[in-house]
Amino acid sequence: MPELPEVETVRRELEPVLVDRMIARADIRRPDLRFPFPDQMAGRLSGQTVLRLGRRSKYLLADLDGGETLIIHLGMSGRLLVQQGTAPVVAGSFHHNFPMPEKHDHVALDLDDGTRVVFNDARRFGMMDLCATDAVASHRLLANLGPEPLGNTFSSGYLETALAGRKSSIKAALLDQRIVAGLGNIYVCEALFDAGIHPLQPAGQVPPAKIPRLVETIRTVLRVALKDGGSTLRDYRRIDGEIGGFQERFRVYGRAGQPCQTPGCANEISRIVQSGRSTFWCPSCQKPLETPGEADI
DNA sequence: CTGCACGCCTGCCCGC
């Protein structure tokens, strides 16, 4: 799924489409995605004007003028696509002719300017919910999220404290949205490579001296990905259908068996499975677990 | 509390 850079790219592209537009009609084509849609979703959306489109972690937040916020998560395969209807044939008609719904087009929002925003999600791991705007931060899915990795509160001091005593791997810890919110499998792999940290290293045993570098590599990999419009693999598309470009810059993700690109490093990128998910890493650049006896030899 | 396996879905790719 889209991780933070992909979701933020969607947000930036969708913002000018959605903000200050009224949702004239909402077409809900099935009762649920990962969770049931909220009660009366179509009715609660119709007639609402979008005041602002925000993001928290991988959640998009559309504030509506009626005091509710539409919360959207893209799951693994969710896409938001913008369609323009053809001009009405009959003068004065508000009817627009949109393309036929494609497979997995689950929700369509028709805006007052004749634009349609479609939520398409083959795997249906995505979700939509409505909640009072002033209660979004305490929504059950958002309440326990850790700091934004690009925000000020995500610091070396914070991360050191958050990792202290953790026995799970640093890979698993960085995927834990309660520790830092918005990273996913790709960017964790890339950040650990850039920081030279072994993915199996217990989180609580990452040397404190390496933490500032890790914070910096996390931020940098996200910023660069953002600049490239995210990464496109199978499902993710920018709203205009264009693809992101960061996948061209992967150092380890999806590169098992290929040579490491670090100058002077001839090693092949490895793939292991950690808590059911692929981890890609360079055994030479990402130093193995501390070798405890070495100083004693 | 922590850590981890599982399940939710569909689609695609690979090997036979």
Next chain:
DNA sequence: TGCGGGCAGGCGTGCA
């Protein structure tokens, strides 16, 4: 050409 297995950018749940 068909079919089974493995894989996929996430995350909540339930268990030890």
